[in-house]
Amino acid sequence: MTSRTKLLLLATTMLGFAGAAEAQVTVGITVSQTGPAAALGIPQKNSVAQLPKEIGGQKVEYVVLDDATDPTKAVANARKMIAENKIDYLIGSSATPGSAALVDVAAETKTPFCAMVPTKGLVDPVDDKRKWVFKAPQNDAIMAEALLDHMVANGIKSVAFIGYTDGYGQGWLDEVERLYPAKGIKITAVERFQRTDTSVTAQTLKILASNPDAVLVAASGTVAAMPHKTLKEQGYTKPIYQTHGVSTMDFVRVGGKDVNGTVFPAGPVVVADLLPDSHPSKAGSLEYIKTYEANNKMPFAGFGAHLVDCMTIAVPGIKAAAAGSAKPGTPEFRAAVRDAMEKNKDVVGLHGVFSFSPTDHAGLDKRSRVLVKIVDGKWTLLP
Amino acid sequence: MNAAIALFLMQDGVINGAIYALLGVTLVLVFTVTRVIFVPQGEFVAWGALTLAAFEAGTTPGTAWLLLALGVVTAIADVLRGEIARTPQALLRAGLRDVVLPALLVGLAVWIAPQKPPLWIAGLLTLALIVPMGPLVYRLAFAPMADASVLALFIAAIGVHFTLTGLGLVFFGAEGFRTTPFIAGVFPIGPLPFKGQSLVVLAVTAILLVGLWLFFERTLLGKALRATAVNRLGARLVGIPTLLTGRIAFALASAIGALSGMLVGSLTTIAYDSGFLIGLKGFVAAIAAGLASYPLTVAAAIAVGILESFSAFFASAFKEVIVFALIIPLLVWRSLAARHTDEEEE
Structure with a gap:
């Protein structure tokens, strides 16, 4: 140099x-x-x-x-x-x-x-x-309230909860226990599982035994399909709610026909193309x-x-x-x-x-x- | 809780336990032969499931390219270290084994994947891709330090685990996959409905365990492995190449790992990092058996599965705590009961 x-x-x-x-x-x-x-x-x-x-x-x-x-x-x-x-x-x-x-x-x-x-x-x-x-x-509360409104409108009187043992599951559980009983929805069972679990049969058996009108699964992505599928396999036919953690098409890919009819809350960007034109987030979301x-x-x-x-x-x-x-x-x-x-x-x-x-x-x-x-x-x- | 639920829980526990048993047995096998506590065992489980899922989705699994890369790197490393003699013959043989054969498998995978092969072909190809990785990993990471202490080998194993998990994330992404079951449908046996795949799990586990027993009892190679396990120095003195037995132990480990992965792939969602925890449960079983006894490992694995299933029913939030806390009293008991021999001083 x-x-x-x-x-x-x-x-x-x-x-x-x-x-x-x-x-x-x-x-x-x-x-x-x-x-x-x-x-x-x-x-x-x-x-x-x-x-x-x-x-x-x-x-x-x-x-x-x-x-x-x-x-x-x-x-x-x-x-x-x-x-x-x-x-x-x-x-x-x-x-x-x-x-x-x-x-x-x-x-x-x-x-x-x-x-x-x-x-x-x-x-x-x-x-x-x-x-x-x-x-x-x-906030989890915003999402939990959205589901709560849907449950009340559809005459659901009791719900069983199954969620992650981590912060995500706990956050949802806290809101569900705080908000749901006030609106007359009874929580029949609270079960937890891990992202990496190979089976949730035991938890779903307990949920089935508590005979709820609906089940709420607080998990994310493809893993959330596991309790869902297990419940269906055991013959559960009533509604199953999921959280915004499943707002990815991977959930549908893994869940297949078992997750048909599932209701979940989501941020507007996730369904940008379905939003009405009047929604403030629509234009920006589509661009993003x-x-x-x-x-x-x-x-x-x-x-x-x-x-x-x-x-x-x-x-x-x-x-x-x-x-x-x-x-x-x-x-x-x-x-x-x-x-x-x-x-x-x-x-x-x-x-x-x-x-x-x-x-x-x-x-x-x-x-x-x-x-x-x-x-x-x-x-x-x-x- | 009634009898029906208890039966369901038992069934669930035994099926999970069967997978843990397979992994526990391979951990014992690898440890006794090579003294490596094979932490990355779980990665082969995840890769088995994910590779099969990739074939089902009609894409070429990243593991195919990894096999080729691993083969080339290992061959080069072995030549540099002098493990492969630098004669035209030896080099040609190594090239065929470590480069050409993986390349052929990659070609086959690339060609067959878009045609969405039937499940059994995809399964066989998955095994063909994953099994050679065991010996390659052994040659690359463990063979050069085969005489190091158990602790050093253990640390190397943890390093390999992190490397393989990272590669898994690169190849398969962060999302999980499920495969289609080998046998679909539900079959009632006695009072219990059995999923087809659960029966496959139990059958394959039983066949593999019997197969392993026959291999160790009836074949020269199996006996060579046992001899290495009993005494490495002695085995070498009577002419058993301990590096070869190491490779075979690792080949068995990757084979059983991949097979376990394909078995659980349709029972649960498998992501790139799911394997570790499954392997860890197998490890609990292996520890319970003192990393020495195969039948004890199988029994302990089934017990772990059943314990897991029942604790999930009674206190699902504390399931893992209960299962892993089990290891503490077991270790205390084993260290009190066992006559302490330090194998490092042999």
């Missing part, structure tokens, strides 16, 4: 540093590309390309790290991005344990943070710690899906849309902060982003419309869910 090229190289490097030092917003993302939550993390990672490259005249840079569905790794990722990349906004993680662990990191470093999991406890109540946390996915499928050559999944929503709710905040005096990468800038985000009113995302307040950092209403029924292997929208 001649001294001249060395000099040139040095100059370019310096320029590079100067460029980085110039105002540029950095967003840190930790997702579970591998490990048990990979089915969620992969579409999230694949959606990063569709996030805005520029907000309010500021270039936005994204740093994406894989946490392997490990809370410890998620925390390490977040700390690394906060210390080394000076991120202004943190998004993560794909599963509940990792996201819960990030709440403390966000509060301690005063970094606005958007969780991509539905767990209500992450943002409720909004206290000194949780004031840094926002959440994109629908088209680009996603063109970019990645694979069908989209609703989980990726949570990542986009996490960014959408931050856009007004970043705009407001950029208009102020604080420079990106400083604590003042992060505080400004947070303060402005809290004032979001009717920000249209893919999974619904967000309106935050100092006491509400979940911000979604009934426009964030629809009921879907599986008819002959196809999804149809229930009014």
Whole structure:
């Protein structure tokens, strides 16, 4: 290497540093590309390309790290991005344990943070710690109420619950036990199982013995088909409800004709093409899906849309902060982003419309869910 | 709880237990012959099911390409290490075995997959793709350190487990699959309805266990494996190539793993990482039998299955806790009961 090229190289490097030092917003993302939550993390990672490259005249840079569905790794990722990349906004993680662990990191470093999991406890109540946390996915309560309304309308008086032993199952169980008895629906049995179980025969036997009017399966993806199929094999003919965890065509693929007639709640983006034109999320969702499928050559999944929503709710905040005096990468800038985000009113995302307040950092209403029924292997929208 | 439910639970437990028994027996087999605690056993289970599912969906399974890659890498590594002599003859033989044969299998898989082959052809092809991976993994990861301590081998096994799980995610994606049963329908036997596939599980398990017994008792190769298990040094002194017995043990492990995968594939949803927990239950059974006795392992595996089934009925939230907590008293009992011999010092 001649001294001249060395000099040139040095100059370019310096320029590079100067460029980085110039105002540029950095967003840190930790997702579970591998490990048990990979089915969620992969579409999230694949959606990063569709996030805005520029907000309010500021270039936005994204740093994406894989946490392997490990809370410890998620925390390490977040700390690394906060210390080394000076991120202004943190998004993560794909599963509940990792996201819960990030709440403390966000509060301690005063970094606005958007969780991509539905767990209500992450943002409720909004206290000194949780004031840094926002959440994109629908509360379990919103989804549980949607099913509850359908059950009441169809004269169902009792329901048996079977769900994962993890945070997803527990979140649903809490809402079901809180909301359902108040509307006169008796819970006849509560059974749990693991994602990796090879059989749920024992649990379904107990459910059948309790003779419920309907069964609610709180599980996700292809695994949710297992209790469903087992119930059918044992001759259960009454309605079986599923949760939004099954809003992927893989569920229909694995469940086959056994899952015909299943009713489940879903975010609007999942059924974008079925939505009425008046739905606020329809246009954006169709656009997102088209680009996603063109970019990645694979069908989209609703989980990726949570990542986009996490960014959408931050856009007004970043705009407001950029208009102020604080420079990106400083604590003042992060505080400004947070303060402005809290004032979001009717920000249209893919999974619904967000309106935050100092006491509400979940911000979604009934426009964030629809009921879907599986008819002959196809999804149809229930009014 | 009444008698009918108890019978159902027993049935469910025995069928799951049968799968655990197969895996437990292979863990014992691999451990006694090579002293490797074969953590990646579960991956072969998942791959067996997923490869079969891929054939059913009419796509070429990623495991086909993995087999070819594994063959090429292993051959190169063995040549570099001098395990394969650098003579034209030996190189040709190794090339045929490690590169050409896998390539032929890949070609067959690519050609046959879009035609959606009948289940038995897909099953045979799945076995042909997965079984050679056992010996290849052994040659690549374990043979170079065959004389290391049990702990070192165990750590290597964990490394192999993580690598294979990661590859599984790459090849099959994160979503689960189900295969069609070998025998569809439900058959009433006595008071109980049996799913066709459950009967296949029980029959195949019984046949395999008897087959293994005959293999160990009646064939020279089986006896060589037993001799290696009893005393590696002694076996080598009387002319048994212990690396060869290692390969055979791993071939049996991948064969039984893949077969188990194909058996459970239609009973439950299998994803790229499902195998580990199934293998772990087999491990509990193997531990209960002190990683030594085959009949005890089978009995313990069936017991694990039944315990799992009943605890799922009474306290489903704590099922895994109950099953895995079982290992603690078992280990305490075994370490108190067994006369302590440290095989490292042999």
